[in-house]
Amino acid sequence: LGFGPENISTYGGAIDSMYFVILALTGITFIGVELALVVFMIQYRQGSGARVRGDVEGNNKLELLWTAIPAGLMALVAFGGQSLWATIRDPNAIPDDAVPIEVSARQFAWDIRYTGPDGKFGKTKTKLITEENPFGLDPEDAAGKDDIISDSIMCVPVGRAVKVSITSKDVIHSFFLPNVRIKQDAVPGMTVDIWFQVTKTTNQALEEWKKAKTAAKSIEQVTREVAMGLLVTSAEAISGKGEEIVGADSLIIDVETCQKIKAAGVKQLKVYPDFDFQIVCAELCGNAHFKMKGTLKVETLADFEQWLKDNAPS
Numbered sequence: 480l481g482f483g484p485e486n487i488s489t490y491g492g493a494i495d496s497m498y499f500v501i502l503a504l505t506g507i508t509f510i511g512v513e514l515a516l517v518v519f520m521i522q523y524r525q526g527s528g529a530r531v532r533g534d535v536e537g538n539n540k541l542e543l544l545w546t547a548i549p550a551g552l553m554a555l556v557a558f559g560g561q562s563l564w565a566t567i568r569d570p571n572a573i574p575d576d577a578v579p580i581e582v583s584a585r586q587f588a589w590d591i592r593y594t595g596p597d598g599k600f601g602k603t604k605t606k607l608i609t610e611e612n613p614f615g616l617d618p619e620d621a622a623g624k625d626d627i628i629s630d631s632i633m634c635v636p637v638g639r640a641v642k643v644s645i646t647s648k649d650v651i652h653s654f655f656l657p658n659v660r661i662k663q664d665a666v667p668g669m670t671v672d673i674w675f676q677v678t679k680t681t682n683q684a685l686e687e688w689k690k691a692k693t694a695a696k697s698i699e700q701v702t703r704e705v706a707m708g709l710l711v712t713s714a715e716a717i718s719g720k721g722e723e724i725v726g727a728d729s730l731i732i733d734v735e736t737c738q739k740i741k742a743a744g745v746k747q748l749k750v751y752p753d754f755d756f757q758i759v760c761a762e763l764c765g766n767a768h769f770k771m772k773g774t775l776k777v778e779t780l781a782d783f784e785q786w787l788k789d790n791a792p793s
């Protein structure tokens with residue numbers, strides 16, 4: 480319904496709808512109450528001569544009504560959201576075939592662990608935790624030999640459920656995937672499981688976004704924006720020649736490239752800034768909290784398996 484960033488999770492749409500219903504209920508109530516306040520302020524302002532008539536001690540009917548209506552609305556919201564809450568947060572609702580992933584938060588990054596080919600996480604010991612061994616993997620345990628550890632990049636397969644077990648090594652953080660509509664506190668000494676399933680890959684989202692949202696800009700404007708720090712990772716020429724420069728894959732366009740593009744005769748182009756789904760920390764956790772970001776890479780199952788292989792311990 481247009482709140483927040485694009486939804487890419489199976490249950491995100493239901494959360495957005497519920498968000499809208501609650502916003503509508505509370506919004507209408509807010510406007511009604513504020514309007515009544517303003518009307519009474521004007522009506523009974525000093526010097527208006529207006530006086531409250533009769534007894535203001537109490538009106539049982541009115542009091543019953545304004546207690547019953549909010550209570551009813553609250554109950555409606557609570558019961559209406561119950562099944563959605565259960566789908567998302569009931570540990571028994573986590574699909575059995577979900578890909579297991581562990582997340583351990585620290586100031587100011589996310590350590591992420593996969594089981595590796597054996598499907599088992601190796602044993603860990605808190606006292607073995609170091610910068611090089613962020614999970615404290617026990618070298619004695621064979622199950623841990625193939626565990627894959629990634630710093631702040633979480634790769635997940637599209638269309639498959641993923642189970643994430645979240646904890647923290649230092650202070651309370653909050654693991655937040657805005658596009659997936661999931662947020663869970665990362666608490667030291669405690670592990671909480673969440674799950675989600677993503678409906679489109681990063682590449683699909685990027686292609687759709689390119690089609691829908693990108694307007695052509697003049698080469699002069701692009702040069703200015705790049706000079707000011709916009710990171711452009713691909714572009715498309717609209718008029719003039721220069722396809723060979725602009726069309727190159729995984730090209731980072733800097734001011735110098737802009738000048739080349741201009742010299743080649745391109746007057747207008749569409750530029751595509753760097754695009755990724757983000758992992759953010761939603762709990763003020765220290766002085767670099769704002770930098771505590773990660774990347775959620777959504778790949779096809781084949782590319783996900785390739786990513787695991789590429790990141791396997793050597």
Ligand SMILES: [Cu+2]
Pocket residue numbers: 584585587651652653760761762763764768771
């Ligand atoms: Cu944090």
